[in-house]
Amino acid sequence: MATVQTLILEGKLNTRFAGLDLDPNYYSIQILIAISCLIINIYYKQVGKKTSIFLAMALGVFGFFSVSKMYLISFLFLLIIAAVAFVRNNIVFGIKFIFSLLFSGGIFAYFFYDNIYNLFSQRFISSGQDIAGLTTGRSILWKMFFAEIINDFKVLCFGAGFGSGKLSNIMAHNMYLTMLYYMGIIGSVISIFYFFTIIEALANNLKQKKYYQLFSINSIPLYILLIANISLDSFVMDFFPIQLLLILFSLTYKGG
Template sequence: MSSIVLRKYPYEYDGLSADRQGLSLLSCFGLSLASAALLLGGLFSPVFALSAFVIHVCMLLFLTERDMFSQMAFLLPFAAIYKIGGFPTSLYTILLFILVAVLALKRKTIRCTTLFSVLILLAYLLVQFSGDFLTIVKLCAFLLLFLLFTERAGPDYLKKMTLLFSLGLITSSTMGLFKASLPKINYYLSQADSLYIDGVLYSRFTGLVSDPNYYSAGIMICLAALTVLYLKKELGIEYWLLFIILSGFGFLTYSKSFTLFYSLLVFVSAFTLLKAGSKKRRLLVIIGIAIVLSAVILAILQERIELINIMIRRFQTEDATTGRSALWLWYIDFLKQRPFTLCFGVGANNNMINGRAVHNFYLEIVYHLGLIGAILYLIPVSFALFIRQRTSKRVFFNYFPVVLLIMISFFLNELFDYYLPFYLIFCWMILNRQLPQAKGLNPNFPPTERR
């Protein structure tokens, strides 16, 4: 086993498998669909879930890093049902622990900033004496996963990871459409999919995720990544197919944040294409926008599309935070009255005020870790996102997923969620993709594994 060597900048890249091409995209699709079939079987017998787990452990031991992360991105939407019986922890979380261990043990070098950042946070959490040990390990492992990824992975991982994540979302969402025929699914999911508007009960689509807001957040990140690949001309007609399918699932959540994001994504994408494209492409974009706007306006005027009517009523009858502001005030008052807790937090655990989650990542991290812990966590994350860069020039769209993540974090609990490290990974890859009118490489960044 290779020894771990601490190095300072500049970092010398030494990949695990730079001489290996890894699996083809078609092979990855086949492996992913086989995994989905086993997870579906796991709803009826734990033998299938255990078989899937064994296969996935072998996958983490023998695949290239690009393929490991791509397969984990595919499995992410299935995490809620990737369980055995009444075992509370998802097997996906255990796979993430194994992935971190494999990456750490196979690396010949680990940056001193990465190791020290995680160890300092771990020591701080242990000194709190009020945290749950498994939750502490989870938090540190997820942070280490993101930092290790940014050390040696390249933004060229984006295509395979995005396509596999898209396939995972579509496959899991298709399974979610048949919840009535698969009652075991509801055993693993909480019932947070109902919506009352003017006394009428509506059912919100959640895929295989417990909450429609968390489900729509994954679709938002995926759509942004797909759009980057399209702007880079790495996707063609398949982009529109995936975009339309995922958009349909996203709107079925009746999420206000998804609607706002979607509008912003279309606007920014159109602006980028108009600015960087040829005259022919600009004309097509303008015509497409005109057609879509005409269809939306016509649907609103005729009031015949229920989905649009529901969204309009949500914006008309609900406040901007959908009642979350009351929860925020609970936590703010709690922290104001307890200066010690404000500084040091209540610990990495499942404690909540009045049994209600805060639904705000920023308040969540201060509540659990305190201001000191929040700083210890956010500094290495920010450093990895914005300092470990591959491109020296960026356009606005490079920052779009980061802005999106900052926005949705106002409404979601993400600190202990296995989605967060992957959201950060996608943001980092998109930050470092060269988009139209953004040329120039950072020579200090290590070369990436070629396709």
């Protein structure tokens, strides 16, 4: 994992922070899901609000130390989605949230701007400025998996099956292609339908008539999962069910 965890900048070896995980990228998505859930708790003003704010800010900083391109892009989406959701649901709280972001972002930039900027600049341009370089070679893998899927009718409809292993000993680095490759269109549709059936059943048990709204506070963890996994394979990771469980709780959480 040395090629994933380290980065040479100006002759100095920098270690990408990954917590207790092996891969900084998969560490980052867990950070993003955790921050998303904390934002929901902060919005609904539950017990431990100050603790939630502190944890969200601390996790955000640790996420930047992963020097993950996926984290930077997804984190920006997270802030935008959260700001839109806050303003849409409570304009006063939304304005406070935006000003808090600007203030904390200014403090973070004051102390870490040069180092973080140089590291991320190196990450984005070191592999080239074409699509393959910007995606760290992932676009090549996406084309390979896409071709394998559409060129085999059986794989397209039913999938290759989890027992088939990796394609040429590599992963797709894209959750949607991974789902299609292993389960096909039929299996993927059934899985998605099953997930939303669980949400509906949980919402009915909680006596919620409407459990999902576009740009709602509760939907933020789901959006982050969908955005971040454009470049990840969380679908086949052992922590994925935990993320789904948190999203189920988030979508059906009423607050108060």
